[in-house]
Amino acid sequence: MKNLDFLAVCSFGLEGILKNELKNLGYNIIDVKNGKVFFNGTEEDIARTNINLRTADRIYIQLKKFKALDFDDIYNKINEICWPEYIPSDGRIVVNASSKKSQLKSERSLQSVGKKAVIDAMKTKYNINSFPETGDEYNIKIDINKDEALLLFDTTGEGLNRRGYRIEAGEAPIKETLAAALVFISGWNPDFYLVDPFCGSGTIVIEAAMIANNIPPGLYREFSSKNWEFVDSKIWERAEREAKQNIKNKDLKIMGTDMNHEMIEISKRNASRAGVGRYIDFEVKNIKRFKYPSEKGFIITNPPYGERMQEQKIRNLYETMGNKFRKKPGWAQYIITSFRDFREAYGRREDKNRKLYNGNIQCYLYQYYYKRKRNR
Template sequence: MSNITLIAIFTFGLESVVKRELQALGFKNLKVSNGKIEFEATVQDIPVANLWLRSADRVLLKLGEFRAVTFDELFEQTKSLPWEAWITADGKFTVTGKSIKSTLGSVRACQSIVKKAVVERLKSAYHTDWFAETGPEFTVQVALRNDVAQLTLDTSGSGLHRRGYRRQAGEAPLKETLAAALVQLSFWNRERLLIDPMCGSGTILIEAALLARNIAPGLNREFASEGWPAVGEKTWKAARRAARKAVDSTGELQLFGYDISEEMIVAAKANAKAAGVGSDIVFEQKDIRDLWIDRQYGIVITNAPYGIKLADFKEMNQIYITVNKMFRKKKGWSVYFLTADKKFPDYFKRSRPSRVRKLYNGAIEVNYYQYFGERPK
């Protein structure tokens, strides 16, 4: 079991970000498609990918892929896969599924067929008709698209956005994985000033600090495959030791977060402390309209209230007008604004957006407006 295929799953629009992350980790032969990247790996890479990927939602282990237009085909092909190489005799497994533009359109029926096929395979492999299901947990996924079935095991468990540091969150929190991507899609680096004037519970700045300190985002959480004998406890411990040694605590960071809500500032401080970057970020309660920017160069990355439940349109318009006043003449500042409101460019008069990316925060479609500033001299 030296060579395996892993699949990084992520929100649409982040293909380039996740690709760069995988390449930085040393993975090669990447197969990129919408919302996912397949890559060659070894068993030892399962902990590495889970611990280090910042913008991916989860890491799947690919067991097989084949054409299936009948339930018999789905059953027989699934049964032929080496499930016993991963699922233990006492393992407990569930099956999830989805079907897109496929003859086998009933997801529930496909899940049932796959469950039966895996059980039959395990019965034969372990020479038993009864399974205690008291051991490690496994999640099998059957995904059909255009009559091609892909069978995978979820190595992550909870989504990778669950870093383990969020103690409190706002009304519509930004997913940690998306926040990490926003930072990586900007011109920011650890030497530059970064401000979030509407920081909420601090997610963008915390993810920036984790990136700057080279802290693996999954270091303080558990993963489904930690309990899998095929991966091994020693493998996970070795990966965690290596991640801890890789932390870069040198130098000072220039990270500042502001929010009108005292409750959110308290939450942001608690979250940053839990993430291990509490001393790297300055949080302060302040209305964006009271901010005074006196630096010539810097980066702004912020996640605006979406205008849905969180604020009425008049309040949103005031925020846009304020941002325009703050940065219209500050050509040395790069401004990155995430919002679901497509009217934002009408208010930011400095220039047309240098780039606009359509992204998703969960099920909410948002636009990431990017205004590039002049290079620091």
């Protein structure tokens, strides 16, 4: 097996959670930066990480790291790679680039020079003058930050948040990767209830059920690297077989409620596609009729906020939530929102908050821990 350097990227604020996921899978962490976790492995780990990671957005092979002060540096370093090891002669080559705080600022020029370097290397190795690019797509990324360039080879294809179950969704849904992260952050124990009173298309409760029963998020979707010639198909077969063997069938206490009947029906269908429909109870219910199903449990929710409602309506909603949720001290609450005056409207100072991003929307996760009863 060939040793490879990998980069798993994630939303800002989730690096520590992704690092823990990788460590729990047995990987050696090399470095952690904003939105990036570096680790090493082999071809086997292309399959394992894509299938199993819940909070990563994408998995790259890091082919090279170098100083990039001019376009000659870009061309020469990329041209040095033996690209036929990765890309067949009919491969469709796509080069993307990003540059921050660096001398080379034109991303379009970086893409153009990068692709020329790849094509020229391919011409030499394959001894041909033109490439039809009629085959599978191969994505290369040049990522430059403070003149330090990373040359990355995308193993994922469509982002890892695309699990495949959420064919239907409501307005401004939470990303699947972020929903999984909220469950991890909460420390939810599957022996306790978990309720999302604004479940929308069901993402949070579906991710929770998948986590509790160790259902891999990428088990039933496709990845660009599945078609690569240099990754033996048996590697994918082994990774999928291992993932299936680790799935549990534990009864769970998970509830998703929403005032919108159509969204509840969508949630049920999404849960069924994810293979967790039997673990979740869905119900049409207005927050004003919310009742706790037990003395202890967890609320994890993504209620409507600024992008979806007028400000006064949001404030009134959060006041109602505060009045409802504070009645049970045995329940922990994890509420993510971009509404700046949440604390004031909710009527209670959080135990902790955490800045996170739902796509490009900056949010805060307000965390209220459950209170243990004191012996008198």
